[in-house]
Amino acid sequence: MQMRKMLSTKNYNYGQYEDFEKVNGETLAEGYNIVNKGCLTCPIKCARTVRVNGEAVKGPELETLGLLGGGILNNNLQKILDWNNEIDELGMDTISASSTLAYAMEANEKGLWNNGLEFGKIDNISQIWEDIAHRRGIGDELAEGSKRLSEKYGGKEFAIQSKGLELAAYEPRRAVGQGLGYAVSNRGGCHLNGGYMVILEGLGLNTDSQTPKGKADFTMMFQDLMETISASGQCLFTSYAFFPGFLITRPNGGITTTANKLIPHLGGVIRVMNRFSPAIAMHLPVFHHTKMFKYALGMPMTFGKYLRIGERGYTLERYVSMRFGVSAKDDTLPKRLTHTPQDANDPKTVVPLEKMKKVYYKARGWDKDGKPTNSTLRRLQIVK
């Protein structure tokens, strides 16, 4: 992320943090991780166990490292471990808590809200988490989240949220498909419900991260696949296995380079696959989730059916949200991400959101206002 300038730094002002090596995964593994833990038979074992106040507790995930590290200009890894544990114990979300804190720090820096919070000043942060949970003092205000705070104090352009949910640590001006996902996600600015296009745009593969081409159709497919993965109780992290190993282990190889170049041009193919998914009446050799589903439940399953279940779920959620007033006007990102280039010398380093949204609505069979059309609802058997 650091290398690709997609590591949210100082409340998404920048995409690189000069002290990233003090708060990255390697430093965690070398100096702080006691053991990797996870579900019984999983070889990934995604959970970290670290020591806080002499006790072995759950360690931070990537988003937490990013947002409580470079996000607030903190290079003290032990502090992140402490805060991660405190926020967990208080039953709060580390992404929303840290991003709201970053908003408050910037609002203070800009003179909009005199709250005493400063980037890089980390002494009293533990008290802040307690105060948020118990709604005391400044914590009572921070508990409202960055959307409502920016409506009160100003600075909507740097309240890094969508539909009231704070974004994860991936800076979308360097992964514009991820930006589209954050904006249209049913859950708000969620990196997973958004479709996790960043996996193609830098984390796993290395496709052109600035082009809007092909991003809408891939976003729809990934959202729908992840919808079924989640709905069926499978683990989202295991969906990384979707990529044939050689694409990941040979990032500089000819096949990977060709795949990276090709992907933005595959939007049309993906559109047809999404639209006529039931016709894909087979398991794909690279996507094992459909077979797992079949063997575990005895339910006939194909890739196409799996995809269609996801599309139906995603659209149903949108249909319900629509009844609560959600429409295209809510599929937004803060202006910092859509109007202020991350690199002042490169106007392409913004999220071309409106352009991608149009294609996305069309791909989904939604109208210009982001509402599923009647024929889409009928096609998915949501209405008769």
Added chain:
Amino acid sequence: MVKVKLFGLFRLDTGIKEIELKASTVKELYPLLLDAAKKAKPDTKVTSKDIDGCIVVINGVQSKKTSKLNDGDEIMLMSPVCGG
């Protein structure tokens, strides 16, 4: 001399965070790195394939294994995948 910073498997298995080496292209670094890994840990899990599979960054810019190196360059060899 160039400075090579290491991440992922290489660093975690061998304990080498950074190393100074003499090479004129990235490709020339690979055998030297494998030697260094074996010297640091004779039964290292790192293979030439793992080194070849890293993403190469020279002075902050993503580069290729055929890229030329100049004295004083800083090279980062990053793991090919991350996320969460």
